[in-house]
Every structure is written in C-alpha cells, then in structure tokens.
Amino acid sequence: MKNRLINGNVQGGIDVSELSKMEQLFKVIDQSAVILRKELNCLYLEAVAETGENLFQEDILQDELDEVTKKRLQKEYSSVKLNQFEQETIRKAYQLAVLKGMKEAIQPNHQMTPDAVGLFMGYVVGKFMEGNQSYTILDPAVGAGNLITTILNMHSHSIEQVYGVDIDDLLLQLTYVNANLQKHGVELFHQDSLQPLFIDPVDLVICDLPVGYYPNDEGAAQYKVKSEEGHTYAHHLFIEKSLNHVKPGGYVVTLIPNNLFDSEQSHLLQALLKEEAIVQAIIQLPLSMFKQEEAAKSILVLQKKGEGVTPPENALLVNLPKFSNKQGMNNIMSQMNEWFKLNK
Structure with a gap:
C-alpha cells in the first residue's frame, strides 16, 4: 500500500x-x-x-x-x-x-493511543529531532494510525518518509484510509513486525508498544531478550526490533508499561540497553489517565549507540502532572526545555 x-x-x-x-x-x-x-x-x-x-x-x-x-x-x-x-x-x-x-467490538490489539499522549509524544519527538531537516520514521505497531498521523500533522515539514507495520489487516486498512484522508504518504506493510522487515534503517522509531507475551517462541529465539523459559514479552522484543531498525545515533520513542524494568525478564532487556542504547528520557504519564495503576505507562526515549554519540550527564526523568493542571505542566515544560538546552 x-x-x-x-x-x-x-x-x-x-x-x-x-x-x-x-x-x-x-x-x-x-x-x-x-x-x-x-x-x-x-x-x-x-x-x-x-x-x-x-x-x-x-x-x-x-x-x-x-x-x-x-x-x-x-x-x-x-x-x-x-x-x-x-x-x-x-x-x-x-x-x-x-x-x-x-x-x-473490543479486542486486545484494538486500542488507540490517547490524544493527549500522542500530542505529548509529538512534542518529545520534535525536541529530540530538532536540527534534522528531514528524517524517516517507522511505527512497527501502527494500529489504526492515530499516533503516526498525530506526529505527521505536527512535523510533516521535516518528515521525508514514513513506514507502518501491523499484523492486523483491519487496523492497517484503517491506517491506509486515515493517512489518505489527511493527505499523508505512509508506506504500509501487513505482517508480524517481529519477523524480518524489508525496510531500510530509519532515523526514528515511534511505537505504542503491544504489551503481553509473544506466542511464537521460535520467532523470539533470534532475539537477545528472548526468555530463558516460556514465552518472551512482546514489548521487550519490539524494543529490540526498534533498535535493530534505527540508524546509529537515531532515536526510539515508545510508550511503555511503568513496570517495564521490574519484571522477571527485565534483566534481559537491561543487558540489551546497556549494550546497544543510551536511555535519554523516561517521562511518566499522569496516573489519573489510567483506570488501574498497574496499567499506567511512560514515554521511553532511547538513542542507539554509534560514533560520536555521547550520553547526557543525567537522563531526563519526569513525572507529569495531570494535563489539566496548567501551572504544573508549565513548570515541568520549563524544566524539560532547560534539560534540552543543556543536552541537545
């Protein structure tokens, strides 16, 4: 498509x-x-x-x-x-x-990135990609296309090419129509993103990570984060896949569960990140956005290691207040802007 x-x-x-x-x-x-x-x-x-x-x-x-x-x-x-x-x-x-x-017709994979989250991820993307006159993007779990088109509407002047992948043919059709209606060019692939992708490495990967276990143990075996026993977490595999498909020095901006680094498989993910990436930012979304605290999420920003890539003195660690709290948000945004001045 x-x-x-x-x-x-x-x-x-x-x-x-x-x-x-x-x-x-x-x-x-x-x-x-x-x-x-x-x-x-x-x-x-x-x-x-x-x-x-x-x-x-x-x-x-x-x-x-x-x-x-x-x-x-x-x-x-x-x-x-x-x-x-x-x-x-x-x-x-x-x-x-x-x-x-x-x-x-509720299905586990039929969920949309909330608007406020998509817009904030778009702001984060703009800050980290600032100075890039043109760049390429991949969303390996594009879903109905709401996140990718939110970011396109904010940064289309800088975005050269966009790729989206999803295993669900209905969601991919919705993305196709969504992008067409908004007059955005998106190249779409109907497949399991954790299988080989015929897409060149990109400058930026964005993703609202599918959370849960990946049932294909044979497919997971090719990854460094594969579980020693039982099924591997799909969200761990998507993070590794994203790092595999971004250029050295490129960024991975993902929506992650807050307990990402607390699970029984987290040591495998931490070893991968230590080897291949720099953690630039973890931005915790307001807990009030989620019905249950265990469902709460954060924005994780990784930079792939490469020549000339240096880590920040301190990663950007933020707990966001409610988006409706204007004073609190203004204070946080000021702190974030100060961090970007010092580290970008």
Whole structure:
C-alpha cells in the first residue's frame, strides 16, 4: 500500500469553528458507516474503512449496493468537502469513529493511543529531532494510525518518509484510509513486525508498544531478550526490533508499561540497553489517565549507540502532572526545555 506524500500545514489546537467542523465530519463518517454496516453486514470498524475510502475517492466503491442506498450515501458525502478541513480536524473526526468501533467490538490489539499522549509524544519527538531537516520514521505497531498521523500533522515539514507495520489487516486498512484522508504518504506493510522487515534503517522509531507475551517462541529465539523459559514479552522484543531498525545515533520513542524494568525478564532487556542504547528520557504519564495503576505507562526515549554519540550527564526523568493542571505542566515544560538546552 502506498500513497503520495503531500505536506500539510501544522495546526496547533482546535478552535470552536474547527470543533464544529470536526463534529460535522464525524457525523457524516458515522452515519454513512451505519448505513454500510447494515447493507454490507459487516463490523462498524470495517464500515468506517469503507466509508473513508469512499470519501477519499469521491465515489461509492461498493458495487453490490442498490441505488437507493447509494443515493442515501451520496447525500451524506455531498454535505462535506474534504479540502475545506484541516488535517487535524480530519484526524480527530476519523479517530472518534474508530473509537466508537473499538468500543463495540473490543479486542486486545484494538486500542488507540490517547490524544493527549500522542500530542505529548509529538512534542518529545520534535525536541529530540530538532536540527534534522528531514528524517524517516517507522511505527512497527501502527494500529489504526492515530499516533503516526498525530506526529505527521505536527512535523510533516521535516518528515521525508514514513513506514507502518501491523499484523492486523483491519487496523492497517484503517491506517491506509486515515493517512489518505489527511493527505499523508505512509508506506504500509501487513505482517508480524517481529519477523524480518524489508525496510531500510530509519532515523526514528515511534511505537505504542503491544504489551503481553509473544506466542511464537521460535520467532523470539533470534532475539537477545528472548526468555530463558516460556514465552518472551512482546514489548521487550519490539524494543529490540526498534533498535535493530534505527540508524546509529537515531532515536526510539515508545510508550511503555511503568513496570517495564521490574519484571522477571527485565534483566534481559537491561543487558540489551546497556549494550546497544543510551536511555535519554523516561517521562511518566499522569496516573489519573489510567483506570488501574498497574496499567499506567511512560514515554521511553532511547538513542542507539554509534560514533560520536555521547550520553547526557543525567537522563531526563519526569513525572507529569495531570494535563489539566496548567501551572504544573508549565513548570515541568520549563524544566524539560532547560534539560534540552543543556543536552541537545
């Protein structure tokens, strides 16, 4: 799957008029998806992908629909013009529809990176990649594409090429449509990311790590973090895979469980990081974001070792307050900006 890269303007925040536009576009996506779900006898998520493709192609691609249904859909589509919407508005409207579908048919791998987290990861990426006029990105667990398109909308002026990989064909189809609607070029691969990837090393890997055990013991055997007995943690394997696929001096920015370094397999991961990477930052997300403390996550920033790569005097270690705590966030951001001045 390929689409052409068209750079768009970076938009910060969303005003009232954009909010109403987002609601308008979501309503069209949602109502047309409801029609398609009924007529095609498919999942709502599948219908979201179908209707998104219709919107992008400006046509109704489902030949099996009768004329009455096509007219109903055409009426929905004719009420919006995609070129009148900002990329972030499109992303948020599409994201709402995908979230609705994920709540309807919950699967462990059908979860989306929260918006506030994606935007903060985008800020972190901007800080660490500052000074790079153009760079390449890989997301080895791209899911429905919300994280990668959030970062693209923030930094598309600097991003040269984007690769996304996922084993779930429905999620990959959602990413494909998501990127097309926002006019972003993303090269997508439908496969198990922990198997060999035919992608050149990139400057940056971003990932909301899939957490759990990897069932393929034979596949895990090729990795340094493989467990001595039983299944290996998939999130450990994804970190090693990410380091394998980033250039020397490149960065890996991942969302990790807070207990990453406390598990019975953590000594294997720590040995790998000591050998191959520099821990630049661990940023703990607000505990209030998570229903259970054991589900809490942090942002981990690694830099792959290489010639001329030196570790910071001290890694950036941050506990974020609630995002709604403006004073607390301003204080933390000031501290982080001071760290970047000293270490970048």
